[in-house]
Amino acid sequence: MTTLSPTSTPAIVPRKKVNLLGLSRVQMEQFFEDLGEKKFRAQQVLKWIHHAGVIRIEDMSNLGKALRDKLLDIAEVRPPEIASQQDSSDGTRKWAIRVDGGGLVETVLIPSGNRATLCVSSQVGCSLDCSFCSTGKQGFERDLTAAEIIGQVWLAIKSYDAFGPGNNRVVSNVVMMGMGEPLLNFDNVVAAMDLMLEDLAYGLSKRRVTLSTSGVVPALDRLAGVSEVSLAVSLHAPNDELRNQLVPINRKYPIAVLLESCRNYMAAQSDKSRVVTIEYTLIRDVNDQVTHARELVELLRDTPCKVNLIPFNAFAQSDYRRPSGNAVQRFWQVLVDAGYIVTVRTTRGDDIDAACGQLVGQVVDRTRRSERYRAADDAQLITVG
Ligand code: SAH
Ligand code: SF4
DSSP states (O other): OOOOOTTOOOOOOOOOOEEGGGOOHHHHHHHHHHTTOOTHHHHHHHIIIIISOOOOGGGOGGGOHHHHHHHHHHEEOOOOEEEEEEEOTTSOEEEEEEOTTSOEEEEEEEEETTEEEEEOOOEEEOSSOOTTOHHHHHOEEEEOOHHHHHHHHHHHHHHTTOOSTTHHHHOOEEEEOSSSOGGGGHHHHHHHHHHHHOTTTTOOOGGGEEEEESOOHHHHHHHHHHOOOEEEEEOOOSSHHHHHHHOGGGGTSOHHHHHHHHHHHHHTSSOTTOOEEEEEEEOTTTTOSHHHHHHHHHHTTTSOEEEEEEEOOOOTTOOOOOOOHHHHHHHHHHHHHTTOOEEEOOOOOOHHHHTTTOSSTTOOOTTOHHHHHHHHSTTOOSOOO
16 A cells, blocks of 8 residues: 655646846836835846846846845746847848747848848737738747847847947847737737837837837727837738738728828827838739829828838748839839838848748748848838839
């Protein structure tokens, strides 16, 4: 007969530590208040992590030994892991980032003149299934945590060994245009964007942080009350019939409702001169005709905006094709003649694109994301490829 030893102890379930990397300033202050500590501790820890790049709590020397021991017990500062890195001769750097559970997301840094734009992912996969998007084809796996989102900024700076004064020379702009729909991961994206803007973290100006959405209108309305980042909207069609096919969420929130929400977002900003960026992926014989451009001119009349044209980037599971340079030129001309500011991705023979498909794992840049981000970057002036 087996008897239980009186000394046997129940299995210890490890407590999940709080990852301090993803806490916004307000959340960090609350965390320290709950520990019975003063607010300035939050400021010290934010500076260690985001200014100095220090993630070992033992090394946060101004916290005092007792507090450090307490923190080591309940907290950690844990960035996601880099699964692979690719460098292009034009300076573009791409990472596949491995997150808890094994999923991979992509982060891309695109230097341009004296600035560099980091394109950050918000979800593993995406549930919205836009017909021209490879992320949509993967389906949705999960939301990234705030630590995994801001961790992409942290890792980019770390990879250049550039923590300390001048962080923002390595990452001067952030665009939420990687994998996923940021507004479907609202709280984590807002916490991470707060850290991008926060002086005790990355201190970027609100003009230099851009959220791109396919049009989750209720969440966009909510964002207007809590954030001042720049807004980009993935429109891709000048009427509902066509947009319903390309961007299925349009069936729920049609164009008129979406544009009204964009205008409200802009009206809520203290700086009234800001405009929404309209992203328009040009797909051959689908939405790239002059008639579409004319319809777009009328559609956007009442919405303060600029337009980013993105020639479609082909990928294996898609039958869509990229329009000819002439078609892009014609489309662009119609908008310019109507007085719009229009940017177009420049065509380059990028060696990093030649390396597409060479990343380890399932993250393959089939859509040549780095080009899309260039198109999103203000530095790209009116150039037709
Ligand atoms: N989910 C958000 C942000 C990520 S997608 C959104 O949809 O806005 C970032 C941008 O890349 C969007 O404008 C998207 O429509 C565009 N895009 C996606 N796949 C593309 C492709 N194959 N070619 C060109 N642009 C693409
Ligand atoms: Fe999702 Fe954006 Fe891709 Fe649409 S374009 S499937 S919203 S990531």
